[in-house]
Amino acid sequence: MFAKRIPGSALIAISTILAGLSPQAAGAADLPVVPAPVFVAAGVNWDGFYAGIHGGLAVGSTTWSNPTGYFAADRGLAVPPDVAANSAQSGLIGGLQVGYNRQFGAFVFGFEADASFGPLNGYAACGAVVGLAPAEAAFPVDAFMRGSKDPCHTSIGALASATGRFGYAFGRTLIFVKGGVAYSSEQYDVINPDNFPANPAQASADRFGWTVGVGLEYALGGNWSAKGEYDYYDFGTQTIGFTVPGYPTFNSFSIRRDQHLAKFGLNYRFADTGGGADISAPAPAFVNDITGEFGGRVGFSNGRYQDNLFGFGSTAERVSRLTWPNQTGVSLESFARADHISGLFAKGYFGGVDLLGSHMNDEDFPPGTNPYSNTLSKTERGRDFYASADLGYTFLRGNTWRIGGFLGFHYYSQIMNSYGCTQVGGGDICEPGATAGNALLLSENERWRAARVGLGGDVMLTDRLKWSAEAVWLPYMTFQGTDNHWLRSDINPLPQSGHGFNGFQAESVLSYALTERIDVGVGARYWLFQAQHGFTQFPDAAMWQATTFTSMRYGVFAQASYKFGDVAAPPVIAKY
Template sequence: MRGLTSIVSAIAVSTAAVITIAHAQNAPVDSWTGFYFGTHLGTAAAYNGWQSESTGAPYLQPFPDSFTSGGALSGVQFGYNYQAGNWVLGAEADASFADIEGSARCGKGNYVCTTHVDALGTFGLRGGYTVNGLLLYGKAGGAWLHEQYDTTPSPGAGRRNIAQGKATRLGFMLGAGVEYAFYRNLSARLEYNYLDFNSGSLSATDQSGATTDFGVHQQLHLIKLGLNYKLGETSPLSGWPLSGGGGTAGHDWTGLFVGAHAGGSWGTTDWKSADGRLGAISTSSFAGTGTMDGLLGGLQAGYNKQFGTIVAGIESDVSWGNLDGYAKCATSESVRPLSVNCRSRINVFGTVTGRLGVTYDNLLIYGRAGFAWAHEMYDARRDAAYISGSAMRTGYAVGSGLEYAFSPAWSGRFEYRYIDLGTSTVALAANSNVSNVSLAQRNHMATFALNYHIGADAGTGAMAADFPVKAPPVFSDWEMEVGTRLWYSNGKSQQDLYDSINTQVLNSRLIYGGMTGPSLEGFARFDHRSGLFVKANFGMGSLVDGQLHDEDTPPGTVPYSNTSHDMRDGSLRFGSADVGYSLIATPAGRIGPFIGYRYFYQLGRAYGCQQVGPGTFCVPTVPTSNLALTETEQWRGFALGVNSKLALDNRTSLEVDAAWVPLADRAGVDNHWRRADINPGPENGRAWGAQLEGVLNYALTPRWSIGVGGRYWFFTTTNGSARFPDAAESSPTKFTSHRYGAFVQTSYKFGGPTGTALPESLPPADWNGVYAGAHLGAGFGRSTWADPFPTPVTGDYTVMGGALSGLQIGINKQFGHWVVGAEAAASLALLEGSNTCFGGNPIAALAALECENRTSGIGLLTARLGYAFGRSLVYARAGGALARETYTINAIPADGGIDTQRRWNAGWTVGGGIEQALTDRWSVNAEYKYLDFGSRTVHFNVPGALDAVADTAVRSQRQIVTLGLNYKFGQP
């Protein structure tokens, strides 16, 4: 399991549910003093630096390389607090199971060096300050981890010594967190830990028994969300749920239930060994590991029995899914090494488990464990030749979840499970050729479910004017909203690979485009009366379509080559967690900044190969049944942004997020399945990004809403690299990813100070006056380059993306409901893109230059016309636009170097938006603008052989979406 998995949603829903069942009469925690224990889930980002090896072999020098990795963890903690006044001192230890894995090409690129952290923990002291049940704290102490590691030679390098080892390492820990006590004995927290394991010696042993020592430096960044249960001040057993304390039995869980669930699963398949045909061709090695992803849905049935606040039960479920994964296996040594694509697919699986939990009114917090089974299909393919088989697998399942009873008959839940199907031997056959393959299977599952409790009164607690569910008790300090979304999106992933020696030479470009598919996600938001808000989401999806173009360019490849590959069977995982504060909050809406975390995982698979441009790489054509290339990418980073929620009327609301991701990393793997020597190809990079998201909600009842919205993500690296076998230096690589799409959602609101009543209509706003403000947003667009040569298969345009922020000043005059005005705005921008141009140049050595665009500044002078109603103003705008543009041609293949031209371009803009008056002076707006700068001729200094492109016309169009805050001057 890698990256931000079910962590965000699980704890978000957990915290939400605890909030909703907390009664107003429950006093804040009397004291933090006492023993406590708890559980946590988390996500990790790790740096791993392989720094040295003990043999000093010349073919391994230079040896060092480094990589970033990510993964998830879950575990338990135990500690003691002592409170003196508002100060709290304590000691704590925790331990986590983990799945944090990553690789680099070390030893002059001839080895793939991999680490896998499977367990870790911390121990130390913490101290903090508490106010009204909120504890802010720091912590420091020691840390440990247990990891497995190996160095595997690239086939074709003439080496077969696979060195493996495992070790427990010690280091130090620094951290900080925030914890909130919802009950006297139950609290939730969010915590960050930094763990450092300085350079230490790791010993690894190969097949012959030879030992090599490696110096490895590791750093881990952990974000953990958890629940703590306080045991009492004097006895570790006082307040234990089984002794009568703890939960509250507000809902009767006893009885039979049936239901349905949906979600996703991800995991790994380890192909360990083989005999027969596969064993015979494994002259280098057979073993390989591959990821498995997919969506699922199914049914469940079970029985619960409640004993006071304790609930015990048994449940059986079955799920149907499209889990699919590949691994490189059965590799042979040759001049051009070959390998087999080993594929595993699960189409149905299930569990029979017992569960045990404690109930707090309508909330059930539980764990489960038991039996798991799955039907799995396998095939191993090298071009057209393949063998296949299938098996029923058995193993065990463990997990935990949160279930909330909306009424006596209906409940909803979120759950995470780990399923281990163990190691078994499966027969793969084709005609009389049989290979017995040993393989292991591990999966992680996150699901949302709805249960119906048989025999319960489905109408009890229904409200005549509301969705037929029981309204939870009101907790006046908090309001919480939870829901689900179905997002259909499109995306593009691009990597530009430069030469490792002459780093300005572009060697190749991969563009995975048109990657469309659906995803399912859960989300939650909590708002405190003080203005504090917390929001999170987690989603999973499939990519069902797309097209890859693989380009190889001069001077490394002559003539320029362009191949096409069909895409399918891809996957998505994504999540976020934000903490912010509403600086302005009124019945008309609220706005405030936030800091958060972003995670985005994308797996794109490309099949077959067709030569669509010059070259012979895919001659003859490779059928689309054969897997050709796979790109797996993870983007992780911290976000700074602004969030607004606007009440447009008593039923309609608009929520908009605009965020900049200033600090991120990218970890990826490039799999060339027809090139065993560069499969896998680890990739790394430092990155930044931008995000926009908006949703228009309509309240069907005071608590139940439906909505429609859109989302745009952009990530790009500032310093990326990839390394190849026998290369002394890494190759600079530029990675970029876009994803955008629309979603529908439904949500339910709990708590809040006003009960279930919809808000009253608000008095109208006065829009007259001068105003000034600031805005934050993102932009995207396209620049089309005129090409004097025959039209190439792809290219001659750049797709732009990025972030922008700036200031605006304007004036409005209102005539009844109509408002006219003028505005000047200026934005600092970082919108960029690159692509291949002039691929049809008849001079083969000069074809396919690299063209780049960047927009660094935008100025607008516009008039606007709007219609005012209530506190809202809907408007259109039009006027002039000015942009600072940079144009670059990389003409190095023609020994012309890189020429960059900068200029200000004038154009026009049209757009529209909505503005909401929060107070008489403060207002918030969300708007879209289209900018067109027409076609401009740009003169480039290029060699004489490229005179045809010395004066190139470039047409530029941009689209920007912003969230703004305005202050109106003068008499309100």
């Protein structure tokens, strides 16, 4: 699994580093004076063929509806038909693009073809009838009141598009819109732990649809440029047929699919970019008052999530605890910062983590469960997404250092899946042979939103070596979660809510200036989110149950960045 993640994550790091090694991208204000890259007076020429690589994040949606055959039958157990359901397919992507531009003054026309690779995964509770108890429940229940227990899984192996592009170029910047046709290679699985636990019902499809997007490309110097863009793919609704073991009649779902992609990449333009009659318009005057940097990061991190469920209305008695420890993963991230000559600055980042797999513990405590139970399940196919945005002011500065404060917002989400279970605590839950090892047992989808209050700065340790650090207090955060117990249709899904105080984030980066504009570096970070005041209400319960939620993530990363702007700022040397 690790090998599958690395190529997509490495693409963005390679692309940013290659930009720094370009012979046209020269030198930094804090190094000996080196002539800056030379562009045509009014702008940059975007004419000609180009090719490049990209990395990024993808979040999609799959809606399952209109079941037939096995999925609509009672299967001899008085089970109601499967219900419409929706799931997200998300993860890191990496890929390639090729294209051609033709420039007329400030206007640029062209076409582009690209391909991105995942894998992207997601599960839908299409076999659950929410709020209806399973037949094996401890309390009396009509056999009809149960779901089929069929988690429906979608996996996207590749996405591609062929589009036309229209843009406007000013200075070193090209802003563009694009639109055209889209392609997706998809695999579908439905696993029923009762009827076919070992051999899931499977289908595959090559889906075609349409796409639109918007983006920005920035000339780094010479023939290199960096870009960021957002694309939307729509594949409509298609009836997908499945082969179901033991059920020869036609079995199908109507499946609707769409996808959102955020991509950051690097292009190499093969034509002469420094001449020609068709060149970009001048950059707006206010741009001359702004400096900053943008870049990419590849990292490795570890995380832990835990929730504690208590008795009705209070925290006096703990009922159960779910712990997802050692959730390691490979991360891919883009970041940027812009500083105005006045001292105001804006900064932010967004990224994702493909989780490599670990384990999950599900504990149940006496007297509700007696004896004490502790089950162990393997975890895989998880992923994280996160983003921060800050506004601040540099209030202290010297010749080689600066300190600033900022306010901002942070979003963090994590999806984790566990499979099979083994009893390790002495209880009778998950006895040997009771649950197939490949059966999806539990999923947790956590979503945090937090206010940020931070202090940060940087200092030049030598003429090329810089240390940056920031500490952030999260005074208030909200939590929204979804707990899927896939073998219990009465609590699939089970919503969770909460809020909390006093979270924390810290980050430190040591970077080295390869040239005036290109930096490379290494860093580390730590995040803590906590909701001390939470609740969960089971569908068959008259009262809510108190719950606490805690999530943390820490890790290291490597980064490469490009500095933009040519302002001779007051006595500030570092430009992070």
